[in-house]
Amino acid sequence: MNIEKEKILEALRPIMMPSTSMDIVDAGGIRDIMIEDNAIHVEAVIFSPAMNMRRKTENQIIYLIEKLYPQARITVRVGSEKPSDDKIAPVETSISHVKHIIAIASGKGGVGKSTLSANLAIALSRKGYRVGLVDADIYGPSMPIMFNVEDAMPLAVREGDKDMMAPIEAYGVKLQSIGFFAKAGQAMAWRGAMATKALQQMIFETVWGELDFLLIDMPPGTGDIHLTLTGALPLTGSIIITTPQNVALNDAQRGIELFRNDNINVPVIGIVENMSYFTPAELPENKYYIFGKHGGKNLAEDYGIPFLGEIPLVQSIREASDAGQPIALADDSPLSRAFADVADSIVLYAEKSIQ
Ligand SMILES: Nc1ncnc2c1ncn2[C@@H]1O[C@H](COP(=O)(O)OP(=O)(O)OP(=O)(O)O)[C@@H](O)[C@H]1O
Ligand SMILES: [Mg+2]
Numbered sequence: 001m002n003i004e005k006e007k008i009l010e011a012l013r014p015i016m017m018p019s020t021s022m023d024i025v026d027a028g029g030i031r032d033i034m035i036e037d038n039a040i041h042v043e044a045v046i047f048s049p050a051m052n053m054r055r056k057t058e059n060q061i062i063y064l065i066e067k068l069y070p071q072a073r074i075t076v077r078v079g080s081e082k083p084s085d086d087k088i089a090p091v092e093t094s095i096s097h098v099k100h101i102i103a104i105a106s107g108k109g110g111v112g113k114s115t116l117s118a119n120l121a122i123a124l125s126r127k128g129y130r131v132g133l134v135d136a137d138i139y140g141p142s143m144p145i146m147f148n149v150e151d152a153m154p155l156a157v158r159e160g161d162k163d164m165m166a167p168i169e170a171y172g173v174k175l176q177s178i179g180f181f182a183k184a185g186q187a188m189a190w191r192g193a194m195a196t197k198a199l200q201q202m203i204f205e206t207v208w209g210e211l212d213f214l215l216i217d218m219p220p221g222t223g224d225i226h227l228t229l230t231g232a233l234p235l236t237g238s239i240i241i242t243t244p245q246n247v248a249l250n251d252a253q254r255g256i257e258l259f260r261n262d263n264i265n266v267p268v269i270g271i272v273e274n275m276s277y278f279t280p281a282e283l284p285e286n287k288y289y290i291f292g293k294h295g296g297k298n299l300a301e302d303y304g305i306p307f308l309g310e311i312p313l314v315q316s317i318r319e320a321s322d323a324g325q326p327i328a329l330a331d332d333s334p335l336s337r338a339f340a341d342v343a344d345s346i347v348l349y350a351e352k353s354i355q
Pocket of ligand 1: 110111112114140220311312313317
């Protein structure tokens with residue numbers, strides 16, 4: 001086996017250095033990588049004395065190297081240190097004045113993460129909260145279309161000695177998406193490390209200002225992006241969205257376990273069930289449980305996680321999103337109310353978590 005130090009360093013970039021906005025490699029946290037036959041030993045330091053942070057970093061390093069060299073014998077030691085250089089001392093970052101950061105995730109793709117993220121952001125904003133939304137789906141951004149700002153381009157702004165970007169504002173929500181920087185439909189064929197770097201920039205080089213909620217629309221799956229985000233951001237919690245059928249529920253289960261995993265340790269605020277039943281426009285009283293009934297609710301019960309509500313499968317939800325006017329903008333519609341109800345549950349959770 002040909003183990004290369006450079007490859008290991010690149011693989012470790014999804015790990016953020018606590019209390020900085022840098023990854024652990026740039027922040028100088030990887031002190032030594034020793035390679036002998038198929039044994040790899042990493043010496044690292046982090047700027048946090050907390051035992052659980054050190055263990056979490058250790059687990060993350062092992063996890064990322066294992067993905068690269070599954071056959072290797074890996075040992076890691078993480079010490080703690082006070083940052084010496086001024087630049088990497090705990091500094092004010094773009095998210096210092098954000099009260100709650102919440103990830104919207106699922107295991108399976110296409111179950112409605114982006115739909116929920118956009119509608120929740122709008123619902124929260126309509127309730128008077130200051131809201132931001134990061135489209136973390138680097139490979140398939142959807143927010144520019146959903147917010148009807150496809151041609152918008154974030155402006156460069158100078159903040160102190162840093163070059164930053166102003167988010168795009170639409171429907172009272174501050175948005176950032178890789179879609180603003182790439183033409184529609186252009187594939188983002190990025191390697192893992194570049195993708196995580198781009199995402200880190202989108203979050204830490206955007207002027208968010210004071211926000212009550214910053215929602216993160218996660219990409220599908222449970223990959224590096226998830227590790228980066230959960231490592232880099234002090235998340236208040238995550239919301240898992242699923243459809244009621246078994247395949248989606250299995251994936252949702254993996255999503256829950258990812259957040260509850262020792263490396264990550266982010267509370268799951270609750271489960272939202274999407275496409276719970278189909279209601280045709282001409283028969284608004286009828287409910288057809290085409291994907292099965294109460295799958296999401298049962299999953300929530302099994303895991304002892306709050307169930308935050310169900311969203312029906314309705315053509316107008318998709319049409320509204322595609323037209324750049326998410327349904328949560330509608331006044332007095334049962335569908336916008338469904339999203340507003342989920343927003344209420346989140347506000348309640350967030351208020352409790354502050355105490
Ligand atoms: N409740 C719903 N009723 C009707 N259409 C819906 C509903 N929820 C989502 N859709 C539609 O289903 C498609 C997938 O939804 P969405 O893009 O929100 O899923 P996603 O989980 O973000 O997908 P991906 O994993 O690709 O990011 C979209 O066309 C969306 O408009
Ligand atoms: Mg999406």
